[in-house]
Amino acid sequence: MQASTYVVKGNLGFEVQNRKGALAGLGGFRNSSPVLFSNLSFVNSNNEKGSSSKVRCGSASVGIGFAKMGIDRVFKSSASSAKYRSVKAQASSGDLEDAVPIKYQGKSSSSVLPYVAVACLGAILFGYHLGVVNGALEYLSADLGIAGNAVLQGWVVSILLAGATVGSFTGGSLADMFGRTKTFQLDAIPLAIGAYLCATAQSVQTMMIGRLLCGIGIGISSALVPLYISEISPTEIRGALGSVNQLFICVGILVALLVGLPLAGNPLWWRTMFGIAIVPSVLLALGMAMCPESPRWLFQQGKIAETEKSIAALFGKERVPEVMNDLRAAVQGSSEPEAGWLDLFSSRYRKVVSVGAALFLFQQLAGINAVVYYSTSVFRSAGITSDVAASALVGASNVLGTAVASSLMDRQGRKSLLTISFSGMAASMLLLSLSFTWEILAPYSGTLAVLGTVLYVL
Structure with a gap:
């Protein structure tokens, strides 16, 4: 007799409860009590049609005769820590055909964290370039001769967002064209050049060109960072890593505000503040050279061998068949045609798009950018001597609020x-x-200004 062993869960005349491994019912024994078991296996004799098979449950075994059965799900036994996934197999002439391999654990889920950390350099740069002008604006304005020109100061601040708009529209297309890791490396070019131009600017025109390039860079990274993280993250921690991008943007803002602390003693420190951004830009390019490409993108390009190599680097060789099956299922399941820009205004998507767009719009109109860019100036006008330090406190509150919101x-x-x-x-x-x-609150204006801003960013 030639025996074959399968680990199964599902529609074989009984049900299996998840995690506890309880046998809830068996065939016609509907009123039978649950039987705890471990190492559940089918032993198939591979003899003639209608042969008998046994379900072994620890020391007990129950004989079941069958000629044709549907197996709906494969689950993990107590000897395996892998999670079960939905499959279907048909058995005729007493045999199980095309049994699906059991999932193995492979690498720990934390094995992707170094690659996530490299990608998050893009998020840190996003926040850094947003916040770096907060403390530096007064000093760079005096150095570049625009101290009394509010319009030019406004352009220096806002042209970053103009570049970010352009970058955000092109980031997704570049990622689909060149791949995620190569697009990160390309993105490091405007980020590094822009930071260098800002640090060495001798005129407001050079400063604005540098800020524009930095804006294009952070716009690309704003689309690329969450995309890459979601595509390399295991399903069991993908939700937790979903908020990492926003968290590290806030960390970047905080770093920019902390870096501005020496400004009071060194008015030319603002150049160093902009120049510091070159370092993470270079690290992003070098780090991405060592990061695996997104398996999903490689699979979409038909590069199967490279897809398997990337999966092995991310999750371990044991999980290559499992992830490849998931990718094939995802491609086969996406039968619905892609929606174009004009489709967003159709009746089918109108409500969802309106709610989403309104949330983003009101979030911006609520004044968060004014706080990020001008909190130091506001605190200075309120009579606070340590205005940059107060802004750093606001940045720390921003990080704290983001972390709390992510957990809740x-x-x-x-x-x-x-x-x-x-x-x-x-x-x-x-x-x-x-x-x-209110004049009655004038003696407390500084304290209330800081308190109100801290509560606002929380």
């Missing part, structure tokens, strides 16, 4: 958090405005 998102729900967040922002802005307009 799945437990409290998105809608309730948004309602509380926008209400708190409105109350904080009201407190900040009253501290400057």
Whole structure:
């Protein structure tokens, strides 16, 4: 007799409860009590049609006669730590055909964290370039001769966002054309050149060109970082890593504000602040040279051998068949045609697009950019001597608020958090405005300004 062993869960006249391995029912024994088991296996004699097979449950075995069966799911036994996934196999003449291999654990989920950390350099640069002008604006304005020109100062600040708009529209297309890692390396070019031009600028025109290039760079990274992280993350930690991009943007803002602390003693320090951004830009390019390409992108390009190599580097060789099956299922399951830009305004998508666009719009109109760019100036006008330090406190609060929101998102729900967040922002802005307009609060304007801003970013 030639025996074959399979690990199964599902529709064989009984049901198996997840995790606890309980046999809930067997064939017609509907009222039978659950039987705990381990190392569940089928032993198939591979004899003539209608042969008998046994289900072994530890020391007990139950004989089941069958000629044709449907097996809906494969699950992990107590000897394996891999998770089960849905499959279907048909058995005729007493045999199981095309049994699906059991999932193996492979590498630890944390094995992708170094690659995620490299990608997050793009998010840090995004936040850094947003916040670096906060403390440096007054000093660079004096150095470049635009101290009294609010319009040019505004252009120096806002041209970054103009470049980011261009970059965000092109980032996805570049990633699809060249791949994720190569696009990261290309993105490092405008980021590094822009930072160098800002650090060495002798005129406001050079400064604006540098800021524009930096904006294009951070715009590309804003589309690329979350895309790459989601495509290389194992499913078991993909949700946790989903908020990493926003968290590291806030970390970048905080670093920019902390780097501005020496400005009071060294007015030319602003050049060093912009020049520091060259370092992570170079590290991003070098780091991506050692990071595996996205398996999903490689699979879409038909590069099967390279896809398997990337999967092995990310998750371990044991999980290559499993992830390849997932990629094939994803491609086969995406039968719905892609929506174009004009389709976003159709009745099918109108409600979702309107809600999403309104959230982003009101978030920006709520004034977060004014806080990121001008909090130092606001605190200075409120009479706070350590204005840059106060801005650093705001940056730390921003990181803290993001971390707390990320941890509460799945437990409290998105809608309730948004309602509380926008209400708190409105109350904080009201407190900040009253501290400057009510004479009775004038003696406390500095403290209230910092308090209102900290509560706002939280």
